[in-house]
Amino acid sequence: MSKKIRVRFAPSPTGGLHLGGVRTVLYNYLFAKKHQGHFILRIEDTDQSRYVAGAEEYIFSCLQWAGLEPDESPLHGGKYGPYRQSERKDNYRHYAEKLVNDGHAYYAFDTPEELDRMRHDFKTEQNPSPQYDHSIRMKMRNSLTLHAEDSKKMLEAGTAHVIRIKMPGSETVSFTDMIRGEVSFDTSVVDDKVLLKADGMPTYHLAVVVDDYLMKISHAFRGEEWLPSAPVHILLWKYLFGLENMPQWAHLPLILGPNGKLSKRDGAKYGFPVFAMNWIDPVSKELTEGFKEKGFLPEAFINLLALLGWNDGTEQEIFSKEELIEKFSIERVHSGGAKFDYEKAKWFNHEWIKRSTSSSLQGPVKILLIQDGIDNINEVILSKVIGLVRDRCTLLTDFVQQSSFFFRAPDKYDLDAVKSKWNDDKKKFFQSFTKELNAIDNWESAFIEDGFKKLAAIQNIKPGELQLPFRIMLVGGKFGPPVFDIAAVLGKTEAIARISKALEVFAG
RNA sequence: GGCCCGUUCGUCUAAGGGUUAGGACACCACCCUUUCACGGUGGUGAUACGAGUUCGAAUCUCGUACGGGCUACCA
Numbered sequence: 001m002s003k004k005i006r007v008r009f010a011p012s013p014t015g016g017l018h019l020g021g022v023r024t025v026l027y028n029y030l031f032a033k034k035h036q037g038h039f040i041l042r043i044e045d046t047d048q049s050r051y052v053a054g055a056e057e058y059i060f061s062c063l064q065w066a067g068l069e070p071d072e073s074p075l076h077g078g079k080y081g082p083y084r085q086s087e088r089k090d091n092y093r094h095y096a097e098k099l100v101n102d103g104h105a106y107y108a109f110d111t112p113e114e115l116d117r118m119r120h121d122f123k124t125e126q127n128p129s130p131q132y133d134h135s136i137r138m139k140m141r142n143s144l145t146l147h148a149e150d151s152k153k154m155l156e157a158g159t160a161h162v163i164r165i166k167m168p169g170s171e172t173v174s175f176t177d178m179i180r181g182e183v184s185f186d187t188s189v190v191d192d193k194v195l196l197k198a199d200g201m202p203t204y205h206l207a208v209v210v211d212d213y214l215m216k217i218s219h220a221f222r223g224e225e226w227l228p229s230a231p232v233h234i235l236l237w238k239y240l241f242g243l244e245n246m247p248q249w250a251h252l253p254l255i256l257g258p259n260g261k262l263s264k265r266d267g268a269k270y271g272f273p274v275f276a277m278n279w280i281d282p283v284s285k286e287l288t289e290g291f292k293e294k295g296f297l298p299e300a301f302i303n304l305l306a307l308l309g310w311n312d313g314t315e316q317e318i319f320s321k322e323e324l325i326e327k328f329s330i331e332r333v334h335s336g337g338a339k340f341d342y343e344k345a346k347w348f349n350h351e352w353i354k355r356s357t358s359s360s361l362q363g364p365v366k367i368l369l370i371q372d373g374i375d376n377i378n379e380v381i382l383s384k385v386i387g388l389v390r391d392r393c394t395l396l397t398d399f400v401q402q403s404s405f406f407f408r409a410p411d412k413y414d415l416d417a418v419k420s421k422w423n424d425d426k427k428k429f430f431q432s433f434t435k436e437l438n439a440i441d442n443w444e445s446a447f448i449e450d451g452f453k454k455l456a457a458i459q460n461i462k463p464g465e466l467q468l469p470f471r472i473m474l475v476g477g478k479f480g481p482p483v484f485d486i487a488a489v490l491g492k493t494e495a496i497a498r499i500s501k502a503l504e505v506f507a508g
Numbered sequence: 509g510g511c512c513c514g515u516u517c518g519u520c521u522a523a524g525g526g527u528u529a530g531g532a533c534a535c536c537a538c539c540c541u542u543u544c545a546c547g548g549u550g551g552u553g554a555u556a557c558g559a560g561u562u563c564g565a566a567u568c569u570c571g572u573a574c575g576g577g578c579u580a581c582c583a
Binding site: 010011012014044046047049050108110112115124125126127128129130131160162164180183184185186189190191193194195196197198199201203204208223224225226227228229230251253254256260261304307308309311313314315317334335336337338339340341343344345346347348350354389390391392393402417462463464465466467468471472475477478479480481482483 | 509510511512513514515518519520521522523530531532533534541542543544545546547575576577578579580581582583
């Protein structure tokens with residue numbers, strides 16, 4: 001109870017950070033903040049063959065964007081460093097050898113070719129993927145089958161070898177998962193996982209246990225894909241540090257794509273992003289779009305992720321980060337996997353945009369407009385514009401279409417919308433309307449509308465038939481906020497100029 | 509194949525033995541609006557199947573089916 005809450009997210013820096021990863025970060029973060037604990041980010045880079053340049057920096061950018069920054073990490077420092085496993089290499093061999101000495105592990109000298117042969121030779125219809133396990137290990141080249149002297153000589157000669165855990169022949173290993181309750185495994189069907197690789201680096205299995213111990217991790221949350229190897233970790237804890245010191249486990253349900261587990265490799269093939277932010281593969285230069293660039297607000301992103309597998313038991317769906325911290329509980333996380341629904345994700349974003357203040361939207365929208373080539377942005381006007389179009393934008397990127405015409409006169413008109421009903425009477429109306437507008441001193445939406453309707457009445461034309469042409473003149477298309485509001489924001493000179501220009505286009 | 513996990517509307521989910529099985533997204537209709545949205549009202553739509561326990565089961569147990577994950581000197 002008095003134990004300090006310490007949780008960690010331990011990604012391997014091999015590419016983009018996908019939805020499931022961010023949600024794992026989120027749940028860790030929320031749990032830590034709720035219990036005044038620490039959220040640690042540990043880089044699991046023990047596989048040097050999978051090193052990807054820039055991936056670590058990318059992960060930090062994603063967390064920063066999402067507002068889920070760790071308390072301790074390679075970047076933020078902390079008392080339990082280093083936070084990169086490659087820099088902790090020296091820690092692991094000692095523990096692996098202790099396991100060997102205690103009879104819980106052994107040296108194995110099998111070459112990759114020998115392992116392949118084993119898999120091939122023992123493959124049967126009943127057992128399509130044979131494992132290096134208790135039934136096989138006595139047929140392989142390891143310190144269990146070799147004479148002690150021979151093993152020793154090989155080790156001294158520097159023969160390539162790994163250290164494998166010696167799984168008990170028949171034991172039941174069980175533990176209580178915070179989400180699933182009691183889960184048990186029969187050790188006879190778990191293989192002798194490699195703990196220490198030939199290059200001296202630990203595998204995940206050894207590293208996660210040693211580092212969680214050394215970093216005093218109190219609760220370990222990870223994806224459900226780790227459940228099958230949990231018995232290995234439990235046993236390692238038992239042999240090395242004692243079950244009483246083991247963190248509490250919670251295996252999070254998977255986030256599924258249209259066909260099973262969301263895969264990093266599938267990138268944007270689903271028609272929606274899977275990464276938090278744009279990821280450019282350093283080798284292939286291939287770009288995979290992220291939620292950020294797609295136009296998601298970080299608040300919406302974490303909100304929707306939080307609700308994918310968790311709810312607070314009420315009907316509330318929109319939660320700020322602070323509310324999530326207050327209300328989150330790991331016990332209310334679902335045990336079943338959740339299929340990601342992009343439509344609902346967009347709804348969350350829309351809700352957040354509608355609730356955002358104009359000023360908080362201003363920065364990101366301005367950047368988007370500048371990217372679209374608009375350079376004369378007046379901040380006061382932009383703020384008004386955002387207030388006017390906000391309800392119409394589901395993604396941040398929608399602001400470009402919805403507000404660029406405020407800063408740039410249309411160069412194309414939806415002529416189909418006016419042409420068929422266009423006539424001389426309407427043309428005359430707008431010619432007089434231009435003069436009418438010129439006379440307005442109080443340039444506000446209500447006065448413009450008033451003048452418009454009065455003139456329509458005098459000329460005996462239904463105002464409704466004039467509004468659409470007016471809109472096309474100012475906007476270029478059939479969209480946008482109420483047309484008189486647009487005219488008001490545009491200003492007298494610009495509004496009149498657009499009418500005059502459009503009149504020429506319509507005539508031609 | 510083996511092991512593990514899971515299964516309530518199309519999707520995300522509520523209901524921890526007693527409800528007309530609730531909400532949200534999406535979809536449909538209507539209202540509002542002579543643009544597009546927002547908003548409002550209503551509607552279609554689910555407990556995988558079979559046994560058992562119980563006065564009573566979506567809820568507990570077992571079996572079956574289906575789905576997913578794992579089965580590397582990757583994490």
